[in-house]
Amino acid sequence: MELNKKPSKRWSLEDVREYLTKHNIRASFYRLKIFEYLINERTHPTAEEIFETLKKEIPAMSRGTVYNTLKLFLEKKIVQLVNVEKNEARYDATLSWHGHFKCLRCGKVFDVHIENLKLSGLDGFEIYEKHLDLKGLCPSCLKSKKI
Numbered sequence: 001m002e003l004n005k006k007p008s009k010r011w012s013l014e015d016v017r018e019y020l021t022k023h024n025i026r027a028s029f030y031r032l033k034i035f036e037y038l039i040n041e042r043t044h045p046t047a048e049e050i051f052e053t054l055k056k057e058i059p060a061m062s063r064g065t066v067y068n069t070l071k072l073f074l075e076k077k078i079v080q081l082v083n084v085e086k087n088e089a090r091y092d093a094t095l096s097w098h099g100h101f102k103c104l105r106c107g108k109v110f111d112v113h114i115e116n117l118k119l120s121g122l123d124g125f126e127i128y129e130k131h132l133d134l135k136g137l138c139p140s141c142l143k144s145k146k147i
C-alpha cells in the first residue's frame, strides 16, 4: 500500500458537464461547481467545508443547495461516503476500490491505494461492502512532532 500523491490531471468544467450528463444528472452551474471541487481537491470534504469554500466564489450558493446536490450525487452513485469517521459525513468522488487514512492530528483524510490485499476465512460468504480505514499520523504531522 502506498499513500496517494495528488493526481496531476484536473477536471475542467466541461469534463464535469460530460460526466454528469452521462449519469443522467442535469448539469446546473451549482452541480458543476460542487462536483468539480470534489473531484479536483480530493480532500474528502464535509458538506460544510464544501459550502464554506464555494460560498467565497459564489455568494448566492446556499447551504441547502450543497446538501441537496450531495444527496443527489449519492443517489446517482457518483460520490460515496467515506467510512473512516462515523460521526461526520465526508464525500469522495473517487469510486474505485481504495482505502482511507485519517490523520489523528490534522484531521485530513488521505486516499490509500490497495494492491494485493490478502483476506482469508471468507469461503461461502458474499461481500456487499468493503472498506479499509486506517488512522495514525500523516508525514507532515510526524515531522512537526519531532521538533
Ligand SMILES: [Zn+2]
Pocket (backbone or CB within 6 Å): 103, 104, 105, 106, 107, 108, 137, 138, 139, 140, 141, 142
Ligand atoms: Zn496530519
Ligand SMILES: [Zn+2]
Pocket (backbone or CB within 6 Å): 044, 092, 094, 098, 099, 100, 110, 111
Ligand atoms: Zn478517497
